């Protein structure tokens with residue numbers, strides 16, 4: 508069941524400065540100069556490292572160009588070694604969620620004496636040690652708006668989740684033009700990830716009226732603009748709509764967070780290297796339909812916001828959401844994503860152990876419920 512209780516206290520955090528719009532990327536350099544910073548560390552993947560000039564930075568700029576998808580602890584440690592040497596006054600996350608999440612950690616860990624394992628959980632980070640600027644180049648994670656970073660522990664294949672108010676960006680620059688080059692399949696998958704953040708916050712045990720506003724508007728924006736951006740990657744209005752939806756999704760993640768959708772999706776990434784967005788797209792209709800009986804009004808509102816016909820019966824909800832994802836070109840079969848069938852029980856065990864998310868789900872999810880979703884998706 509959903510509390511959605513106006514009397515329940517909630518803390519709303521978002522970056523104190525947000526620049527939004529086409530061409531705003533150059534704000535990064537202007538802001539860094541305005542603050543008198545002369546040493547900058549840019550945290551990027553290989554693609555974005557080639558266009559660091561777009562940030563218009565001056566002074567000493569160190570670029571860590573090796574952020575991997577689904578980054579793990581060794582990837583983080585390589586970054587931290589570079590960060591220790593750079594002694595940057597400001598860290599810029601320039602990429603998707605992986606780059607922005609690791610930038611958060613690079614702004615708080617170097618020189619702190621704290622290891623990644625010591626800061627896992629809520630508010631264990633001692634202090635912010637460098638200013639933080641976040642520049643998303645995909646429209647999906649919303650990491651620029653939030654205070655969480657996820658890193659895969661190769662020993663356990665679990666996601667280590669660090670949350671800290673010290674990892675909130677001082678400036679977020681959301682320039683939708685940076686997403687014009689995102690390929691069609693990635694556009695679709697990351698767009699459904701943004702949608703999943705909004706939907707899982709809206710149908711969450713900890714749902715709150717102060718967040719519902721962003722969640723519903725984020726869903727509307729994805730419903731209106733994701734099909735357009737998939738059809739035409741150069742559609743600047745659609746790209747802007749998705750960048751805003753992603754940012755709104757990020758706001759939802761702070762005080763409410765995701766639920767069963769992300770928990771069920773995680774083992775696809777940690778065990779089989781399926782990209783986060785693609786994993787969430789595959790799982791999305793299954794969890795929406797599973798939850799529909801306990802949150803029928805909210806499920807109906809989600810379908811309406813997406814522009815889909817009304818439905819509350821799980822089978823009809825599933826069909827509507829599944830066809831919508833399929834029409835975007837999302838791969839909806841686990842077998843086609845290289846997941847071996849004999850691993851489904853282990854994946855279900857792992858997903859079921861992610862209590863920090865499953866406990867948010869409006870309907871109790873058993874291990875066999877999860878296995879049933881994987882089998883249905885195979």
Ligand SMILES: [Fe+2]
Nearest residue numbers: 648700783787
């Ligand atoms: Fe996500």
